[in-house]
Amino acid sequence: MVRHDPVGPAARYKIRAEANQARQARPEAQRLADDHERAARAIELVAELVPEGRVVACYLSRDYEPGTLDLADQLAKRYRVLVPKIGIREDGTPRRIPDWAWFSGRKELTTGPFGIPEPAGPGLGADALARAELVIASALSAGTDGSRIGTGGGWFDRALLYRSTGTPVIVLLNDDEVQSHPQLPHDQTVDWLVTPTRTIQALIVD
Numbered sequence: 001m002v003r004h005d006p007v008g009p010a011a012r013y014k015i016r017a018e019a020n021q022a023r024q025a026r027p028e029a030q031r032l033a034d035d036h037e038r039a040a041r042a043i044e045l046v047a048e049l050v051p052e053g054r055v056v057a058c059y060l061s062r063d064y065e066p067g068t069l070d071l072a073d074q075l076a077k078r079y080r081v082l083v084p085k086i087g088i089r090e091d092g093t094p095r096r097i098p099d100w101a102w103f104s105g106r107k108e109l110t111t112g113p114f115g116i117p118e119p120a121g122p123g124l125g126a127d128a129l130a131r132a133e134l135v136i137a138s139a140l141s142a143g144t145d146g147s148r149i150g151t152g153g154g155w156f157d158r159a160l161l162y163r164s165t166g167t168p169v170i171v172l173l174n175d176d177e178v179q180s181h182p183q184l185p186h187d188q189t190v191d192w193l194v195t196p197t198r199t200i201q202a203l204i205v206d
Helices: 009-025 028-049 069-075 126-131 155-162
Strands: 055-058 080-084 100-102 109-111 117-119 135-137 169-172 192-194 199-201
Touching: 028 069, 028 169, 028 192, 028 199, 055 069, 069 080, 080 117, 080 126, 100 117, 100 126, 126 155, 135 155
Parallel strands: 055 080, 055 135, 135 169, 169 192
Antiparallel strands: 080 100, 109 117, 192 199
16 A cells, blocks of 8 residues: 655655665666666566557656666557657747657657757647556656655656556666655556566555
């Protein structure tokens, strides 16, 4: 059962700082090997949950995050892939709500805010996520109870509100990041955890 205990900003800052520090300390060779194993597990899971040719959504990773650039390329061979678009809008105004765009290959990506890759194509709006039959979201940690600690800022917590009812959410983690955390009322739960060695279905009990 997901616990909705009070969690202060200082406690969450500490969790995120320690998780980011641990990720940055991983040797590059280990990160690349883990990405390969995790991507294979993720592709197998997506194939079980979503028919080929449908729409899936996937975050685009920055340094030290579980890598998704090769994963997105592989998914795009079987599915239509939506990815986050977080930079300035075409009219020069900032994006106030989550936005998505079609993924057309990692070679077409530009560097967006905070070093996060993003597609060059036009934004489709927050409602575009309703087209996806599965979402791969970023996370720093998640538990087998479906609890999730995001990277900060609440982007995915806001974005997931626009998904269709019942759309499964997957997070990609390192093995030592599988840990349950108390949640705030606005936090969105996840359905599957994928690590380099495990594929775990979360047991979410309200």
